[in-house]
Amino acid sequence: MNRLPEIELMRLLHGELPPERAFELQERLAREPELAEELRRLEATWDRLELPPAAPAPRGFARAVVGRAENGGLWSLAPTRIRAAGFAVLAAGLALGVGIASTLARWDAATSAAPVATETVVASSPAVPTVPAAPQESTAPIAISPPAVGTPAGPSDGWNETNASGPKGTNRAPAPADGATSSGASAASGAGDPAQVADFDYDLPAEDGSFADEGTLADDYWQAFDGTESATGSGDGTGSGSEGL
């Protein structure tokens, strides 16, 4: 016996051993319990090899194969998943191509049609009337009549009333109503009420839209115009300090 005894046993188990060899081996198995035990183990392992019954062919399998063979070329040999992925890539590529082509077409139409359109529009359009240039702002100072003395005060808001109490009628934020700072014009405007000063809102504009700091420019202008120190207050004529005019 020039082969491994286990392989001989396996052939015997599978019925692949010639009859005369099988007879010899059977005699040897009767004499050698180790060999018989080996055969028993091989047989047990072989018998334990069990799998569930295979699923039957799905209905129409042959027809599907024939259809796939007739309709497809090399592409039909590709697995289903690869073909699905290929179709997805193809669809994405087509969409991308259509998008690029559309963009290019629009861009081309815009660049080629623009000069023609301009000429056509210019030729067919009526003459556009010349718009007069905006008058240049005069550098000369604007004559502003100072408010008459005794002009009634405007709306009685905290700003104007408080403004009147400021020094030189400036449109500044009021000083704290401690009496000392608002004593100058408090009698004319009737302002200086601590409650009104306290209600002053620094962030809100006056009724004419001016903010607190704008009054400084107006006062400077007045000083440059007539060299006097006027106290016009805000431009609403509510200022009561006109002692210089």
Next chain:
Amino acid sequence: MGTEPLTAADPGWDALARTAAGDSIAFELLVGQNQDRLLRLCERMLGDVEEARDAAQEVFLKLYRNAASFRPRGQLFTLLYRIGVNHCLNRLRRRNLVRFLRFSDPGEDDAPVVEPVDRRPGAAESMDARERWRVVRQGIDKLPSNQRAVLILAKFEGLSYREIAEVLGISEGAVESRLFRAMRRLEAAQESDRSMVSPAKRT
């Protein structure tokens, strides 16, 4: 079609010759006659029903496209088995490559889905059978592909050593050698599984 039968041994060769001549009905007949055994082979080799159906379709399509190039020799089903085994081995190689690239453990994807407990009569036996199938499937999946092919052809397809050698293009000695090594591996796997699943039974 008027095609002369090329061999009297297997009428399948005649169907294949008619297929090569463009007879789709002959091809459909050929597919119908061999679909069950080819599907079974692919399912045993791959361990997945859906993948086996896909693989079997591709095997038939390969046969269709190369129908004119095959020379009649022996039984047609050995040619089908040969194409099928090679196709499944290629799939298994691709699967192993994907596993390698994903750094996943072998057999990780093959873990069976946990099913709810069946309380019908005979459910315990059914559960035992399923457990045995799971162990066998895992053991087969762990075999090297050449041993797996030999084992499946011998055990589940019932092919003789000579037919297996013809299908795989190897000698009969190589068949029995691979089969014996496969048996040894499965025996060791079954022993280790028994010792892990029921340690109490050992004592």
